[in-house]
Amino acid sequence: MSMTQAKSARHIEPLLWSLFGAGGMAIAFLMPAVILIVGLLVPMGILPAEVLSYERLSAFFLESWFGRLCAFVIIVPALWGSIHRVYHGMHDLQIHAGTGIKVFCYGSVLVLTIATVALVL
Amino acid sequence: MTEQTIKLEILRYNPEADNEPSFGTFEIPYNEAWSLLDALEYIKDELDSSLTYRWSCRMAVCGSCGMVVNGRPQLGCETFLRDHYPNTIKVEPLANFPIEKDLIVDATGFIEKLESVKPYIIDAVDAMKANPAKKVKETPKNEIGTYNQKPAELGLFKQFSMCINCMLCYSACPQMGLNPMFTGPAALALGHRYNLDSRDHGSDERTEVIQDKNGVWSCTFVGYCSEVCPKNVDPAAAINQNKAQGAQDWALSFLMPRKGEK
Structure with missing residues (x-):
């Protein structure tokens, strides 16, 4: 299937869509758990407040390699997934953003991705 | 009364x-x-x-x-x-x-889009005529000169072959209104139907239309096409399966940029 495609005008929509898919997956799997813990269990006192203490979380997300990888997997695909939804949502709402807006949308996410890699990894 | x-x-x-x-x-x-x-x-x-x-x-x-x-x-x-x-x-x-x-x-544009996905079986001989550099393995025929197909092979595409070209999905699709160049649900689902057929070798010839910007990538997965379809064809699923395939091919084309070509 790849041949004729390689010959026809290339576009990076498949890449953006894959990142969008990865982001959707990450959000669908992880966010309900995050909402449950941060939004319900800790405020209601079912889990002790120390669960979310800076020392505890930074020890996992910033000190260990596995934790850093988790932070990357939670943050980066979700960024790409969300901006893809926003950009195509604008199209659905008949706001036809030009190339400038597209570059701005995906460009900012690229910057945030690089920043995440620089800060977390 | x-x-x-x-x-x-x-x-x-x-x-x-x-x-x-x-x-x-x-x-x-x-x-x-x-x-x-x-x-x-x-x-x-x-x-x-x-x-x-x-x-x-x-x-x-x-x-x-x-x-x-x-x-x-x-x-x-x-x-x-x-x-x-x-x-x-x-x-x-x-x-x-x-x-x-x-x-x-006026259904002229719809008919042109249907034709653009080559909605017919392209056998190994025709596939090699279209691209002589490509090696295509012929699907074996049975003793009376037709193809055997397993129920599982039929099951892959049967749903997508039920389309009656009623154009309800084109009327339902918001992307059709925003981009009249969009190939549209029925035509993309029909192209997918032939790509999934074990007798067919024409997927390369359909890729240009299906994977084009105005092909599956114009769809934002609203899904209303599948809801209004009187034959339960589910064109939205066909389109998303092609996006997955296209994303895979897109990635592979970097690893094997000359795969199958001279």
């Missing part, structure tokens, strides 16, 4: 006389066994012989009588007066198509 009646508001347009379409109202006897198509036939026979609409089989097989009923794309033969009585039924031609007259739309 007074006879029960039901009102129909029908979008009328005569290109030789009207500047723009406008609604005409008809009050007809209510019959709970009547479909909308029966009602249109009554109007044409008894009230206004100039009313123009397409129809043929009256049983949701031919795909001719697609129209927009109270804002929803439906087949006239599958829509019953009893489901709307006593309310007025508003009938319009399919959206996203130019109107030829009254409820008849």
